Amino acid sequence: MAVFECAGCGAALTVPVAEVALPPHAHREGGDRYLPPLLEPGTFAVDPEPSEPPWRPWSAISPAQAAARGVYAPVDGLWSGPGGAVLLAPGDTRGTALIAEQCDGCCACAGGPNLACERCGRTVGARIDDCYRWQAVWLYPRAVRRAPVEGPARPDGDGWTVSPTPPVEPGGWWSDRWSAAVGEALAEVLAASGGAPVAVAPGLLAEIFGRTLHRLLPVGAPVRTLGLAGPGFTPAPVPDIALVPRHPWTGAAWQPPFGGVVPVPLDAAVWTHLAFPPLRPTTRLPAGEERDDPLPLRPRLLFEPDRRLLRHRLARLPAVRQPWLRAIYDRLGDRHHHRAASEGTP
Structure with a gap:
């Protein structure tokens, strides 16, 4: 397991967390008005792609430079800062404080440099809990350091046995x-x-x-x-x-x-x-009582x-x-x- 510390003063910024893969919906936006945390409590994931300034438009990047970054078709542009941003469930942070003037989302925090180390005031990451966004905390790679602690490196089990995610949300829309x-x-x-x-x-x-x-x-x-x-x-x-x-x-x-x-x-x-x-039932209720046997959400x-x-x-x-x-x-x-x-x- 690991704890992430402020690179400036060494204060612990998280509880002990185990590493998992970056989920495919880590950068998904839109959907339901209020979304749950992106990661399960007690876990973290690392995004290998650069995500910090400076930003370089595609016109300023040669095909060879893009290919060296693993990009083979035109995009709007690429970040040139280091990769390795750390994704956490918001409840796993400790010793952090929101920077109020940076929390300018529609209903809450929309991201950006809005999270600081409570001890020294250094900006360490971004908190996201705005509407239509997955709740998450991203720690900036240059602002934190990873410290190993005792505990399992991975969650319990073999990893292959997972609970299925249904394709349709309870509200009746696609997941x-x-x-x-x-x-x-x-x-x-x-x-x-x-x-x-x-x-x-x-x-x-x-x-x-x-x-x-x-x-x-x-x-x-x-x-x-x-x-x-x-x-x-x-x-x-x-x-x-x-x-x-x-x-x-x-x-x-x-x-x-x-x-x-x-x-x-x-x-x-x-x-x-x-x-x-x-499994779905193979029999239905008697005629006239179908109202008590609703069809799946569609x-x-x-x-x-x-x-x-x-x-x-x-x-x-x-x-x-x-x-x-x-x-x-x-x-x-x-x-x-x-x-x-x-x-x-x-």
């Missing part, structure tokens, strides 16, 4: 976590397709992946198939592209024990729901993956330099395409 996770996974599915049509089995998998793949890839006889594979789940037949769980502690993708398949990591809690959906809108996260991941795949995938990347950045997708048209 933000699903939108983010599918957006990231779709980028790698597109790259694995080779630009050929992909067949997806009917059901929820087709609903969340198939429609976007059909919209972005050529129309014709499917050349490759998309399915699931993972611990305790043996696909039959084996798909060409397999969505596999992403380990929630390490971020590593589960590796299929059989060949001839391209594994694509997917958030483990989302994958678990797809692979082992909850959103009014079609599922849409997080387009911003989809493009973010695509830009960081070397395959995006291929003309056909670069064309898809550019198309996803077109506002007309985004509006048409939201309206359910090709």
Whole structure:
């Protein structure tokens, strides 16, 4: 385990926390008005991408410099400061104080340098708890240091056994976590397709992946198939592209024990729901009493993956330099395409 301390005075800024992988929805914005904490209590994650000034617009970055940073398609710009921002659940911080004049969100704190060390006053991070934002604390890499303490380095268990996240929130809308996770996974599915049509089995998998793949890839006889594979789940037949769980502690993708398949990591809690959906009753109440046996929640809108996260991941795949995938990347950045997708048209 670890405790994060102020780099200026050495004061402890957190309780002991265990490291987990950065969740795919770490930078997801929008959704329900009030969202829960981004991480479970007692854990932290590190974002390897630079996130501190100076900001350099794309016009000031050469292709070679961008490729050295792992970016292979045009983006608005890149931060040039160090990577390694630390993500925490807000309740795990200690010895910090909000900088009131920096808390200028709609309903609460929207981020930015608004968190200071209570002892010395040094700015150490950002607190986010505004509406439409996941609650989180981000500690700046140059402002804190990591100190090891006694305790398990990871949470209990093997990590693969996780509680499934349902695709629909209790209020009846698609889950933000699903939108983010599918957006990231779709980028790698597109790259694995080779630009050929992909067949997806009917059901929820087709609903969340198939429609976007059909919209972005050529129309014709499917050349490759998309399915699931993972611990305790043996696909039959084996798909060409397999969505596999992403380990929630390490971020590593589960590796299929059989060949001839391209594994694509997917958030483990989302994958678990797809692979082992909850059982539904096989019988209904007598006629006239259906009101006591309500149907599952069904959103009014079609599922849409997080387009911003989809493009973010695509830009960081070397395959995006291929003309056909670069064309898809550019198309996803077109506002007309985004509006048409939201309206359910090709």
